[in-house]
Amino acid sequence: MTSQVYYRKWRPQRLSEVVGQEPVIQTLKQALVQNRVAHAYLFCGPRGTGKTSTARILAKAVSCLSPDEDGEPDTTCHICESITEGRSLDLIEIDAASNRGIDEIRSLREKARFAPNEAAYKVYILDEAHMLTEYAADALLKTLEEPPPHVKFILATTDPHRLPSTITSRCQRFDFRRISPNSTKNRLTEICDAEGIKTDPEVLNTITRVSQGSLRDAENLLEQAVTSYGNTISLEQVRLLLGLSDDDRPRTLVGHLFRRETAQALTLINSVSIEGFDLQQFHRQVVQELRDLLLLKAGAGEMLDQPADVTQAQTSLLKDVKLEQVLRVLGLLAKVTFSPDTPQTLPLELAVVESAQEAIASHIDKHTSTTLEQPKVSKSIATPPLTFVEPIPVATELPKPILPMPEQTSLDPSPVPSPVTNQPENQNPLPPISRDEPWEEMIRTLSRQKGRRFNLGALLRACRHHHLEGDKLTLSFTHRSHMERMQEEMDYPESKRTLQEALTMALGTSSELTLSFTAENSEQELSQENDSPLVKAALNMGGKIVDQEDEVSTPNSTRSKEDE
Ligand SMILES: [Zn+2]
Known part of the structure; x- marks a missing residue:
């Protein structure tokens, strides 16, 4: 079929x-x-x-x-x-x-x-x-x-x-990037309208979710549903078709892991296996569940787009669970790989036992180490910095995109000890990671994009600072010529659009763009700018140039990143 x-x-x-x-x-x-x-x-x-x-x-x-x-x-x-x-x-x-x-x-x-x-x-x-x-x-x-x-x-x-x-x-x-959930849903809606398929948004949400950014999978799933159930499709039917049924065992397992109920967790895994359920599929569901919980705990729950009862169940599961705990369990589960040479249940069983042991270790760790930095952990992570939200539209593939997320929370300027510290003796915070991973990635992508005259990636590389405040993004250049080139490209609609899209991808927001020029006390730059009569007069009076700034505003059309 x-x-x-x-x-x-x-x-x-x-x-x-x-x-x-x-x-x-x-x-x-x-x-x-x-x-x-x-x-x-x-x-x-x-x-x-x-x-x-x-x-x-x-x-x-x-x-x-x-x-x-x-x-x-x-x-x-x-x-x-x-x-x-x-x-x-x-x-x-x-x-x-x-x-x-x-x-x-x-x-x-x-x-x-x-x-x-x-x-x-x-x-x-x-x-x-x-x-x-x-x-x-x-x-x-x-x-x-x-x-x-x-x-x-x-x-x-x-x-x-x-x-x-x-x-x-x-x-x-x-x-080519993964198709955003919104684009997938819009496409499915179009097909439903044209093919006379009656369904509700929740059905399309579920198909979109399962297809994880592959439009082909989404379209094929929709078709399978129609082949199986005719032109009116209910949520139950789709869940049955996708093998989701009303199985809450992935969530139950996560609950056991949070509560360190090793015996129950092992029993559950084995009962899933005995029933002939595909354990790899089960594992994917568990990781997906943990990822959802992570977003929810981090305050980005609105990204999830799921039925209210699911959110409710997840919220109650998260009660008394710290973000670091979610991270730790997710980190372990995401690493699980299946091998044809070992009993099917073994990789999950090992992860369960390891999780329980790490929990104990981190518990001891917490009580033997000074509590200097501990209180900050949950506090600083609980307020999701903007870029934390960024990877979500593409983060549906598991487990890869999951792991970098905890690192990105360290964007918070306060020192954050490693939330996944698993050795009691390891007291050091995570080494500082590049705070601009998405930014660098964007530059790499754009370095393959030529604007009207200049390579957009190269222009952005020349940008000394970028600063996002609200929905205003300021790009500061220390060379006027760089800024002017960027300005020239921004005056060209195609370039502006390309940049805008890349920025939206990287920062997770479409922002109004401002270019600014800040001379870095560079004498060459200063001397070029000293021609202004006002500056000359000031210099003659003993004034000193400490800083130069000027700004050229480029309001960008606010485009929703999802609507195409
Ligand atoms: Zn033709």
Whole structure:
């Protein structure tokens, strides 16, 4: 019952229909309009986020007989139609997972030399490109180095790190992000409306939640629900379909862990296993539950978007539980990995026992160490700093995004001892981590984005300070030329939009942007600025320049980060 009718039917046909990938789409459109399409692209990102769909649209767009002024394919000419219908000889899709050998790539190289059949370009889409063998990748490299002019390559991968850098460096890279819950829900609503499916928002919330940022999964789940239950779907049906039922055992297990009820926890795990329930799925639910509890405890519960009774149950579970306790248990559970060589229950059982022991250890620790910093722990963490909220829209994949979160709470200026300290002798607070991880990540992403004239990442790197106050973000530059370049880019709508989107992703808020210039007592800068008659007069009177500032305000349209 894994038909993909909705997914195929609702597959985007134009770049503007691709959901949730605005920065990528924007840049591709630009390239198309300016006729500067690269010969090789690398589309990275989680499954179901639109990489292959975008690749196909791009294949249409480069060969479309009458593209529109945005570079979009018309979808109606015979080239577009043959691609849509999957019968174009000039779009070659290769699943590298099953064609990963050198022979396949050699044959690709041979065929690539021949001119396209009828389209302007031959486009090769190499899906799961990281699966290529080393030799195959080597063979591909030769083609990427000297591609025939009529060939475009689009490599798609969920795992770019596994591709040799020789390959990635020859491709223009785009990172596809997880689709936000809102975008997923909007898309599902659209499909329901068009297909005459009756359901309530809670159903779509549940599907969205389970699909974890993969629109394809969400669409397929919706379709499975319709196949199973017809055009009216209830919450119970969806929960049954998803194996969620009304099983509150993940929460029960978490309760046992909080209360250090080792025996009960072990019994529960084994009863789940004996009933034939998939323990890995159970484990995912437990981690998801802990993550929800963490958000709730940290005051970010509104992000959860779940039924009121669930929140109520979670709130009562959290009564008398400290945030550090949630962190500790979550840290342990998130590390659990299953191996085919050990009894299925063992990894969870070990985590349970370890959790109980650590709890005892940290208990002793607390009572033997001085209490100098202890009171601050819960207090400083309980007030979630803004950036704490940032990773949430993409944090649904478990367990990876979970772990950095506790570290981000250390943004609070007061010293926060490690909340997951597990050795009694370890009295040191966590080493200070980069407080600007999201910021740096944003710069890395933007360093692949050229604005009208300048590279946006490079411009941001030149920004000496950034300061967020309320919804006002001030970028301070110590060189006037840097600020002016940034200003120039901000006057250009595309650049401004790209930056704005990146900022929204990084800071979790769309903010009004102000550029400011602060000379760092730099003589060179000062001397340039001393021409003002007022300054001259002041200097003549014995005045001294201690600081210079001027500001150029760039009000940005307040865009909701979710509404696309
Ligand atoms: Zn066309």
